[in-house]
Amino acid sequence: MNDPDQTKLTTGCIAAVLPAAGSGQRFGRDRNKLFATLCGKPIWFHAASRLAARPEVGRIVMAISEQDEADFRGPFAELVNELRIELVRGGDQRSDSVRAGLDAVAEDPSIEMIAIHDAARPLVRDADLAAVFAKAAETGAAILAAPITATLKRALGDGNASLTVDRSELYSALTPQVFRVDVLRRAYDRHRGRPATDDAQLVERIGHPVALVHGSADNIKITHPEDLRIAEAILAR
Numbered sequence: 001m002n003d004p005d006q007t008k009l010t011t012g013c014i015a016a017v018l019p020a021a022g023s024g025q026r027f028g029r030d031r032n033k034l035f036a037t038l039c040g041k042p043i044w045f046h047a048a049s050r051l052a053a054r055p056e057v058g059r060i061v062m063a064i065s066e067q068d069e070a071d072f073r074g075p076f077a078e079l080v081n082e083l084r085i086e087l088v089r090g091g092d093q094r095s096d097s098v099r100a101g102l103d104a105v106a107e108d109p110s111i112e113m114i115a116i117h118d119a120a121r122p123l124v125r126d127a128d129l130a131a132v133f134a135k136a137a138e139t140g141a142a143i144l145a146a147p148i149t150a151t152l153k154r155a156l157g158d159g160n161a162s163l164t165v166d167r168s169e170l171y172s173a174l175t176p177q178v179f180r181v182d183v184l185r186r187a188y189d190r191h192r193g194r195p196a197t198d199d200a201q202l203v204e205r206i207g208h209p210v211a212l213v214h215g216s217a218d219n220i221k222i223t224h225p226e227d228l229r230i231a232e233a234i235l236a237r
Ligand SMILES: Nc1ccn([C@@H]2O[C@H](COP(=O)(O)OP(=O)(O)OP(=O)(O)O)[C@@H](O)[C@H]2O)c(=O)n1
Pocket: 018, 019, 020, 021, 022, 023, 024, 025, 026, 027, 034, 063, 090, 091, 092, 093, 094, 095, 097, 098, 118, 119, 120, 121, 221, 222, 223
C-alpha cells in the first residue's frame, strides 16, 4: 500500500474527463444509456458526482454528442451546473471524446493529472479513487483494474472448441485511468487513430509503464440493460 504521506496530492490538481458521447448500441434504447435513471438520478450524474466529491478533483469535463447537447443544456442543466461540469463535444470514437476533454484542460497550469472515467461507471468507490490517484501521482500513470475471477476460455475456429487461458496475470481494466498531463498529451499526440479501447493502451504505446491498482469488481460499466439492474441492487445494499 502507498505511504499516505508519500504521495500528497494538492487540492484541485486533477481534472476529471468523462467520456459520455457514446451511442449505447449494446444497451438497445433510442436515447443515450447514460440518461437511464439509477436510484432517481441519471447514470452520468452518479459517475460525475463521485469524482466531484474528491478534493483532488478541481475540474470536471464531460464529452457529449451533438445529439445529446439539448438534453444536457436543457433538462439536465441544473445537474450539470450543480457539479460545475464543463461540456465539450465528443467524437466518433471513445478516444476522440477523451482527446476533446484533454484539449480542454491540458494548458491549465493548476492541473497536474487527468483522470479519465467512463460516465457509464456510476459506482466507483471513493477508496478506489483515492488509491488510483495516489499511485498515478507516484508513477505518472495508473488505472483501476479487477483481477479475473472466472476461468477464461479462448474460442477456437467456429467456437465448437476452446482452450483455457492462464488467468493468473490477467485483469479487467476499469476506470478511472489516471495520467500526468504530459504523459497523456504525448500519448495522444502520437495517436493516429489505431484502435484502442482504453487510454492506457495509448500510453503503453509510447513506452510509459501503466501501474495497475486493485479496483472493486462492483465498479461496473453499464453496457447491457441487465447491468442497470445489477447497479440498482448494489446501491440498494
Ligand atoms: N465515441 C464515444 C464512445 C464511447 N464514449 C463513452 O465511453 C464510455 C464507455 O463506452 P461504452 O460503454 O462502450 O459506451 P457506448 O459506446 O455508448 O456503448 P456501445 O458500444 O454499446 O455503443 C461511455 O461513457 C461512452 O459514453 C464516448 O464518450 N464517445
